[in-house]
Amino acid sequence: MNHDEIRKEVSDWLDANWSADRALIEWRNILLEGGWAAPNWPEDCFGRGYDAEQAAVVSDVFAEKGAVGAAQVGPRRLAAETILVHGSDDQKKRYLPPILTGEHAWCQLFSEPGSGSDLAGASTKAELLDGQWIINGQKVWNTSAHHADFGILVARTDWDLPKHQGLSYFLINMRQPGVEARPLKQMNGHASFNEVFMTDAIVPAEDLMGGEGNGWAIATTTLSIERQGFARGRTPTVSRTAEEGPIYQEFAAELEIANEPYTWYPQREGRVDLVLPRAKETGAIKDPAVRQEIARLICLSSGARLAAASAAAQRKSGSNEVIPAGSIGKLGASIIARQAAHVHTMISGSDAMLSGQESAAKGMIAETLISVPAISIAGGTDEIQRNIISERVLGMPKEQRSDTGPFRDIKRNVT
Amino acid sequence: MQTMYTEEQEQFREVVARFLRVKSTAGDVRQLMASSEGYDVAVWRQLCGEVGLAGTHIPEEYGGAGFGPVELGIVSEEMGRYLYCGPFFASSVMAGYALLNGATESYKSAILPDIASGAKIATLVLDNLNNPGEVGAALKATKEHVVSGIASIVVDAHIADLLIVAASTPDGLGLYLVNAGSEGLSITPQEALDPTRKLSRVSLSEVRAERIGWLTESLLNQTWDQICSVLAHEMIGGAQHLFESTLEYTKVRVQFGRPIGSFQALKHRCADLLMELEFAKAAIHHAAFCLAASEGEPYVASMAKAMASDTYMEAARAGVQLRGGIGFTWEEDTHLWYKRAKSSEVFMGSAHMHRERMMTMIERASGHDTGEQP
Numbered sequence: 001m002n003h004d005e006i007r008k009e010v011s012d013w014l015d016a017n018w019s020a021d022r023a024l025i026e027w028r029n030i031l032l033e034g035g036w037a038a039p040n041w042p043e044d045c046f047g048r049g050y051d052a053e054q055a056a057v058v059s060d061v062f063a064e065k066g067a068v069g070a071a072q073v074g075p076r077r078l079a080a081e082t083i084l085v086h087g088s089d090d091q092k093k094r095y096l097p098p099i100l101t102g103e104h105a106w107c108q109l110f111s112e113p114g115s116g117s118d119l120a121g122a123s124t125k126a127e128l129l130d131g132q133w134i135i136n137g138q139k140v141w142n143t144s145a146h147h148a149d150f151g152i153l154v155a156r157t158d159w160d161l162p163k164h165q166g167l168s169y170f171l172i173n174m175r176q177p178g179v180e181a182r183p184l185k186q187m188n189g190h191a192s193f194n195e196v197f198m199t200d201a202i203v204p205a206e207d208l209m210g211g212e213g214n215g216w217a218i219a220t221t222t223l224s225i226e227r228q229g230f231a232r233g234r235t236p237t238v239s240r241t242a243e244e245g246p247i248y249q250e251f252a253a254e255l256e257i258a259n260e261p262y263t264w265y266p267q268r269e270g271r272v273d274l275v276l277p278r279a280k281e282t283g284a285i286k287d288p289a290v291r292q293e294i295a296r297l298i299c300l301s302s303g304a305r306l307a308a309a310s311a312a313a314q315r316k317s318g319s320n321e322v323i324p325a326g327s328i329g330k331l332g333a334s335i336i337a338r339q340a341a342h343v344h345t346m347i348s349g350s351d352a353m354l355s356g357q358e359s360a361a362k363g364m365i366a367e368t369l370i371s372v373p374a375i376s377i378a379g380g381t382d383e384i385q386r387n388i389i390s391e392r393v394l395g396m397p398k399e400q401r402s403d404t405g406p407f408r409d410i411k412r413n414v415t
Numbered sequence: 416m417q418t419m420y421t422e423e424q425e426q427f428r429e430v431v432a433r434f435l436r437v438k439s440t441a442g443d444v445r446q447l448m449a450s451s452e453g454y455d456v457a458v459w460r461q462l463c464g465e466v467g468l469a470g471t472h473i474p475e476e477y478g479g480a481g482f483g484p485v486e487l488g489i490v491s492e493e494m495g496r497y498l499y500c501g502p503f504f505a506s507s508v509m510a511g512y513a514l515l516n517g518a519t520e521s522y523k524s525a526i527l528p529d530i531a532s533g534a535k536i537a538t539l540v541l542d543n544l545n546n547p548g549e550v551g552a553a554l555k556a557t558k559e560h561v562v563s564g565i566a567s568i569v570v571d572a573h574i575a576d577l578l579i580v581a582a583s584t585p586d587g588l589g590l591y592l593v594n595a596g597s598e599g600l601s602i603t604p605q606e607a608l609d610p611t612r613k614l615s616r617v618s619l620s621e622v623r624a625e626r627i628g629w630l631t632e633s634l635l636n637q638t639w640d641q642i643c644s645v646l647a648h649e650m651i652g653g654a655q656h657l658f659e660s661t662l663e664y665t666k667v668r669v670q671f672g673r674p675i676g677s678f679q680a681l682k683h684r685c686a687d688l689l690m691e692l693e694f695a696k697a698a699i700h701h702a703a704f705c706l707a708a709s710e711g712e713p714y715v716a717s718m719a720k721a722m723a724s725d726t727y728m729e730a731a732r733a734g735v736q737l738r739g740g741i742g743f744t745w746e747e748d749t750h751l752w753y754k755r756a757k758s759s760e761v762f763m764g765s766a767h768m769h770r771e772r773m774m775t776m777i778e779r780a781s782g783h784d785t786g787e788q789p
C-alpha cells in the first residue's frame with residue numbers, strides 16, 4: 001500500500017471510530033480490534049506488517065486528528081517486541097493486548113549487583129517446584145520497576161552448565177508478595193531505577209518463554225531492541241488539553257505516571273536542541289572556540305542521524321552488507337551527549353556552577369550536566385558496545401575467556 | 416532527493432573500481448609518485464576514452480556524460496581508495512566546476528568538450544586554497560586582458576594545457592583562460608608532502624589572458640562547495656582503504672602468543688574508528704545527494720569536508736600506529752595514504768575553517784536575531 005492509501009484508510013477509520021469522549025482503555029481496545037494499535041507489528045499479531053515509514057504515516061494522521069494511540073512509554077516496548085519474536089501464541093495473546101491498551105506496565109529485570117555488563121553471569125535462581133518456577137535473588141538498576149505490573153526476567157535454571165546455557169527467560173508478575181521494588185536515588189537526584197528483591201516469587205510454568213536454557217539468546221534480542229532505542233531517542237507522546245475531551249485527562253494522568261521516571265531522559269541525551277538558542281542568548285556564539293565545538297557537535301549528530309537513516313534504507317532494500325546500526329548508534333548517542341554537555345558548559349561558563357529552577361533554561365542545563373553519564377552505562381556500557389562492534393561486526397579475534405566450564409565454578413563477586 | 420545509491424550507481428561504482436584495481440595498484444602509485452609527470456598517459460587516455468570518466472558531471476551538450484555530484488562522488492571515492500594519480504581532480508573537478516559555474520556560454524562550448532574527452536588537461540588556478548573568502552588577493556587582472564600575480568600551490572599545473580585563473584578586478588573576481596606556454600607564465604614544480612598529487616607554483620607576469628566569465632561571491636562559494644564534496648569523497652575512499660587494510664593486519668599479526676586484534680585497546684580504537692567512518696561517510700554521501708538535488712542544509716559540503724579531514728587523518732594515524740615499526744617504513748604502503756590524508760586535510764580548507772564556515776551559514780540561515788530557535 002502506498003502512503004496516500006494508508007493515509008486515507010486510517011483517516012476514514014478514525015473519522016468513523018475516534019471520539020475524545022470514550023474511556024481510555026475502551027478506546028484502546030477499539031484501536032486494537034481495528035488493527036491500528038501497532039501497525040508495524042505482523043498481521044497475525046495485532047498489526048498490519050507496515051514498515052517504519054508506513055507506520056510513521058499512521059502516527060502522523062493520529063497526531064493530526066488528536067487521536068490517542070497505543071501505550072508506549074517505558075520498558076513495555078522491550079517486553080512487547082521480545083514477546084513478539086520469542087513468545088508462544090498463548091503468551092502473545094495474553095500479554096500483548098494489555099501492553100498496547102496500557103493496562104500493564106513492564107520493567108526489565110536483567111542487571112544484578114554481581115553482574116551487569118556480564119549479563120550472562122546472572123545468579124538469580126529459578127527452580128521448578130510442583131509445576132511452578134520459584135524465583136530467588138536480587139536485581140538492580142531496574143527502571144520503572146516501582147510502577148510495573150510485569151517484568152522480563154533472566155534467571156539461572158541450571159548451575160552445572162556453562163554460564164550462557166544455564167539461563168532462562170521469564171515473564172514475571174510484579175504484583176505478588178514475593179517481589180519487592182525499592183527506588184534508588186541517582187546522582188542527578190531522580191529515582192527512576194530500583195532494586196528488586198525476589199523471595200520465593202512465583203512464575204507459572206507457562207510463563208517461561210522460549211524453552212528452558214534459551215534465556216541468553218532471547219535476552220540478546222531484548223538488548224538489541226534496547227540499543228536501537230537509544231539511537232532513536234525517545235519522544236514522549238504529547239496530548240491535547242483535558243478540555244478537549246475526557247480521554248485526554250485520563251491519558252495525561254497515565255503519562256504523568258509512565259513518564260515520571262523519564263523526565264530527565266532528554267537531558268541525559270545532552271539537550272542538543274538547546275545548544276544554539278543558549279549560544280545566541282548568552283552571546284557565546286561569538287566565541288570562535290565555542291563555534292568550533294558547536295560545529296563539531298552538529299557534525300556528530302548529523303553523521304549519526306544520516307548513518308542510521310542510510311542503514312535503515314539499506315536494510316529495507318535487502319542489502320546484505322552488515323551494518324551494525326544498533327551498537328554504533330548507541331555509542332554515537334553517548335559521544336553526542338558528552339560533546340553536547342561539553343558545549344553547554346563552555347556556553348554557560350561560571351553559570352554552570354548553578355542548578356535548580358533559577359539556573360539556565362529552568363535548570364535543564366544543570367540537569368544535563370549531571371545526567372549525561374547515564375547514557376554511556378545504561379543499556380550496555382560504551383566499552384561493551386565497542387566489544388560488540390569489534391568482535392561481531394569487524395570480526396576481530398575474541399579475547400581469551402576465563403569464564404568457561406560449569407557456572408558453579410566460575411569466579412564471581414561476593415554478594 | 417535520493418537518500419541512498421541506486422542500483423545503476425552501485426554498478427557504476429563497480430565499473431570504476433574494477434578499472435582502478437588493475438590500473439592503479441600500489442606499485443603503479445609508487446612509480447608515478449617518483450616521476451615528474453605524476454601520471455600515466457595511457458591509463459589517463461583509457462580512463463577518459465573507454466571508461467569516459469573525465470566528463471562524468473559535464474552536461475551532454477558539452478560532450479560530457481551528464482551525470483551529477485553523486486556519480487562524480489562515486490568516481491572520486493574509488494580514486495581515493497586506489498590513490499589514483501592523474502589530472503582528474505584538477506582538470507575535470509576543479510577546472511570543470513569553475514567553468515560550468517562561471518564561464519560564459521560560448522567559452523563553455525569551446526572548452527568543456529576538450530576537458531570531458533580528455534583531449535586537454537586543465538587546472539584551476541586559485542591564489543588561496545584555505546578559504547573562499549580570501550581568494551583574489553594575490554592574482555589580479557591589471558588591465559582588461561592582462562593577469563599578474565602568484566598562486567603558490569596549483570594542482571597539476573605542470574601538465575596542464577589550459578589554466579583557468581581566478582583573478583580579482585575592480586568589478587569582482589574574473590575567470591581567465593591562460594594557455595600553457597604563454598609569455599610571462601612560469602610554472603615551477605613544488606616539492607609536495609604528498610608526492611601522489613603534483614603541485615606547482617604558478618606565477619604570472621603581465622600574461623595576456625582571455626576573460627571567459629566571472630565568479631561572483633556566490634558562484635565562488637558554490638564552486639568551492641562542489642569541489643569540497645568531491646574531495647571529501649576521495650578522502651573517505653582513502654580512509655576506508657586504510658581502515659580495511661589495518662583491520663586485516665590486526666587479525667594476522669601475532670604478539671604475546673595471540674593476534675594483536677584480540678587486545679582490547681586495539682579493538683576499541685577500531686570500533687571508534689568504524690563509528691567515525693560511518694558517520695563521515697553518511698554525511699559525505701548526503702552532501703552529494705543534496706548538491707545534486709539543490710536541497711538540504713546550506714552547510715552540507717563544509718560539514719562533509721570537515722568530517723573528511725578529521726576522519727581520514729584518524730584512519731591514517733591508526734594505520735601507522737597499529738602496524739608498529741613496519742608502519743613507519745617506506746617499504747610498507749600505508750604512508751602513501753597517510754600523506755594523501757595529511758595533505759587533503761588542509762586542501763580547500765581545514766576542518767577548522769569549514770566548521771567556522773558552517774557556523775556562519777547556520778547563523779545566516781536562522782537570521783541574526785538572538786535567542787530564537789533555529
Ligand SMILES: Cc1cc2nc3c(=O)[nH]c(=O)nc-3n(C[C@H](O)[C@H](O)[C@H](O)COP(=O)(O)OP(=O)(O)OC[C@H]3O[C@@H](n4cnc5c(N)ncnc54)[C@H](O)[C@@H]3O)c2cc1C
Pocket residue numbers: 075107108109110111112113114115116117118140141142143144193374377378379380381382383384387
Ligand atoms: C539509568 C540506568 C538505567 C538502567 N536501567 C536498567 C533496567 O531497566 N534494567 C536492567 O536490567 N538494567 C538497567 N541498568 C543497568 C545497566 O544495564 C548496567 O548498569 C550496565 O550494563 C553496566 O553494568 P554494571 O553496572 O554492573 O557495571 P559493570 O559491568 O561492573 O562495569 C563496570 C565498568 O567495567 C567496564 N567493563 C565491564 N566489562 C567489561 C569488558 N568486558 N570490557 C571492557 N570493559 C568492561 C564497564 O564498561 C564499566 O565501565 C540501568 C543503568 C542505568 C545507569
